[in-house]
Amino acid sequence: MTVAVAANFKIALDSLETDFEARTDYKLEAVVGSTGKLYAQITYGAPYDVFLAADQARPIRLVEKDLAAAQSRFTYAFGRLVLWGTDDPAALATSDVKRIAIANPELAPYGKAAKQAISELNLTEATAPKLVLGENVGQAFAFVSTGNAQVGFVSEAQIISLGETEAGLSWRPSADLHDPIAQDAVLLKRAANKAAAIAFMDYLGTEPARDIIAQNGYALP
Amino acid sequence: MPDLSSLWLTARLALVTTLVLLVIGTPLAWWLAQTRSRFKPVIEALIALPLVLPPTVLGFYLLIAMSPNAPFGGFWLQATGDTLSFSFTGLVIGSVIYSFPFMIQPLQTAFEGPVQQAMRTAASLRAPRLDAFFSVAAPMSIRGFVTAIVLSFAHTLGEFGVVLMVGGNIPDRTRVASIEIYENVETLNYADAHALSLILLIVSFITLFCVFLFNRRFPAHVRL
Numbered sequence: 001m002t003v004a005v006a007a008n009f010k011i012a013l014d015s016l017e018t019d020f021e022a023r024t025d026y027k028l029e030a031v032v033g034s035t036g037k038l039y040a041q042i043t044y045g046a047p048y049d050v051f052l053a054a055d056q057a058r059p060i061r062l063v064e065k066d067l068a069a070a071q072s073r074f075t076y077a078f079g080r081l082v083l084w085g086t087d088d089p090a091a092l093a094t095s096d097v098k099r100i101a102i103a104n105p106e107l108a109p110y111g112k113a114a115k116q117a118i119s120e121l122n123l124t125e126a127t128a129p130k131l132v133l134g135e136n137v138g139q140a141f142a143f144v145s146t147g148n149a150q151v152g153f154v155s156e157a158q159i160i161s162l163g164e165t166e167a168g169l170s171w172r173p174s175a176d177l178h179d180p181i182a183q184d185a186v187l188l189k190r191a192a193n194k195a196a197a198i199a200f201m202d203y204l205g206t207e208p209a210r211d212i213i214a215q216n217g218y219a220l221p
Numbered sequence: 222m223p224d225l226s227s228l229w230l231t232a233r234l235a236l237v238t239t240l241v242l243l244v245i246g247t248p249l250a251w252w253l254a255q256t257r258s259r260f261k262p263v264i265e266a267l268i269a270l271p272l273v274l275p276p277t278v279l280g281f282y283l284l285i286a287m288s289p290n291a292p293f294g295g296f297w298l299q300a301t302g303d304t305l306s307f308s309f310t311g312l313v314i315g316s317v318i319y320s321f322p323f324m325i326q327p328l329q330t331a332f333e334g335p336v337q338q339a340m341r342t343a344a345s346l347r348a349p350r351l352d353a354f355f356s357v358a359a360p361m362s363i364r365g366f367v368t369a370i371v372l373s374f375a376h377t378l379g380e381f382g383v384v385l386m387v388g389g390n391i392p393d394r395t396r397v398a399s400i401e402i403y404e405n406v407e408t409l410n411y412a413d414a415h416a417l418s419l420i421l422l423i424v425s426f427i428t429l430f431c432v433f434l435f436n437r438r439f440p441a442h443v444r445l
Contacts, residue, residue: 037407098289098304104390106408132307132389143389147290148306 001196002047004031004038006054007103007136008079008110008155009183012216013052019212020203026196034136036107042067042188049191050200052183054079054137055109059186072187076204077218079181081113082159083171084144085151092118092151093126100130101143101152109181110137114153116178156217183218224413226393227401228420234309234397235377238316239324242373245317246324250369251354253325254332268325271318276382283315283387307389312397315383323372331365332358364439371432375425 005013010032017028031038031048039058042048043065051068053059056075062068083089091097103111111133118127132148134140137155144152159167185204191197203209210220249268253261271279287294287305297305305311336358343353359366381399388395390404398417405414 034407040407040409043409098298099307099389101389104404106404132391134389135385142284143306146284147288148284148294148304148387149389150289 001026001049001191001194001200002029002031003050003052003200004033004042004046004048005052006035006038006183007032007108007138008054008157009052009077010138011157011161012077012213012218015212015216016204016209019208020200023203023208024196024199026199028196028200032136032138034103034107035109036104037136047190048188049194049197051186051188052076053109053186054181054183055112056182056184059184062186062188066189068186068188069192072201073184074205075182075221076185077183077213078221079110079113079183080156080217080219081110081117081173081178081181082154082156083117083151083173084141084154084159084167085149085169087169087171089121089123089171089173092121092123092130097130097150099132099143099149100127101132101134101140101149101154103137103140103153104133104135108134108136109183110153110155111140113178113181117153117173120177121173160215160217182221224392224401227396227398228417230309230393230396231378231398234312234316234380235374237313238320238377239370239373241313241317242320242324243370246321246328246369250325250328251332251358253329255337269322271320272322276319276380277386279315279319280383280386283311283318283383287311287314287387306387307391307395309394311387312384312395315387316377316380319380319383320373320376323376324369327365327369327372328362331362331369336361364436367435367439368432371428375428378421378425378428 003013010030013030017030020026020028035054035058038048038051039053039062042051042062051059051062059068059073063070063073086097092100102114105111105115118124132143134143137158140152141154141158143149144154159170185201187197187201214220253265284306285291287297289295289298289304294305305314339357339361340353343357344350379399380397381403384395384397384400385403388397388400390396390400398421402414402417405411405417
């Protein structure tokens with residue numbers, strides 16, 4: 001059974017996979033990418049069974065295109081955006097910050113949220129020449145962790161995976177700075193009758209799964 | 222209509238890369254063509270590496286080396302005030318490494334054999350070495366130069382993986398045509414992807430066609 005997962009959720013999915021495989025006889029395989037990239041692949045017949053997106057728009061569009069089962073769609077998590085590398089957003093405008101990594105807003109909901117937050121902070125102009133785009137939030141994270149960008153907008157799950165001391169400074173935009181990152185899961189049409197995929201969708205809503213999701217820094221619906 | 226600035230950027234990157242390669246590649250290829258050093262196979266293997274390595278390996282190492290936390294990247298930031306990753310200069314460095322064998326190998330082949338013999342003749346006539354190179358060796362190797370220049374240029378036009386890893390997708394700086402096509406495909410913007418792809422396809426074909434046409438007219442070594 002193949003799960004197409006938005007890059008921000010990969011770490012949480014690893015824990016979910018271990019737990020899910022311990023509870024069932026099913027095997028899970030993950031394909032990681034930006035939500036937009038995975039969406040494009042699915043519309044062209046990629047052999048995925050479940051789509052864990054980082055937004056609601058693309059799962060809804062898949063349902064509209066009759067590529068996903070309408071009644072299967074639900075919000076499995078609310079993502080949290082984190083500015084990593086500083087504890088003060090004003091630093092983005094200073095000369096200490098040469099590069100700011102974000103995920104590509106066209107493809108990745110975390111990138112879109114980052115752009116909104118930058119705009120709400122009135123930093124669009126000051127940061128425009130510094131923005132570098134990762135293909136997804138995973139690459140944005142890599143740009144910061146290798147030191148090529150001094151700061152970046154990443155997901156809380158990534159910061160948690162580092163551990164507190166390793167992560168260093170970070171800052172969390174308040175909820176009014178960007179639209180909520182509602183992350184929807186959907187069962188794809190080709191897996192409508194696939195027991196493993198249906199079992200995983202059911203599992204995602206159970207308490208043990210919700211606990212794991214929460215531990216990874218997501219808010220629950 | 223797609224944004225054509227990415228094509229212009231790609232052309233500039235290929236041009237600058239080819240010029241840099243010509244300047245550092247010519248003496249190196251010359252040295253390789255005539256040396257009997259036991260290090261020659263090591264150097265040749267190193268130069269050929271980009272032919273077989275995945276661009277991701279090169280991109281990954283470059284990302285680490287260009288980081289301001291690394292000695293090289295840190296030095297660059299101190300010296301220029303700008304980071305090397307996500308910059309045009311960074312892409313040039315990446316492209317020079319990536320296209321290195323495409324410049325060296327045709328030149329080295331051209332410089333071997335008859336050219337070395339002609340140089341010995343010139344030396345016996347007491348012609349200064351540099352003088353002999355430009356008036357004897359270079360004209361004899363014209364086919365090698367054309368092949369090396371065109372292949373380096375065309376190969377850089379087609380670069381993708383390295384740029385994806387160290388470029389950061391910045392308009393007019395690192396968003397080259399191949400990256401823009403990739404993004405257009407991912408965002409299902411097929412009209413622009415088609416337009417850019419077709420332009421690249423035609424330009425690449427014409428470039429290569431010219432080389433083969435040229436090579437038909439000129440023998441491998443021009444006899445003077």
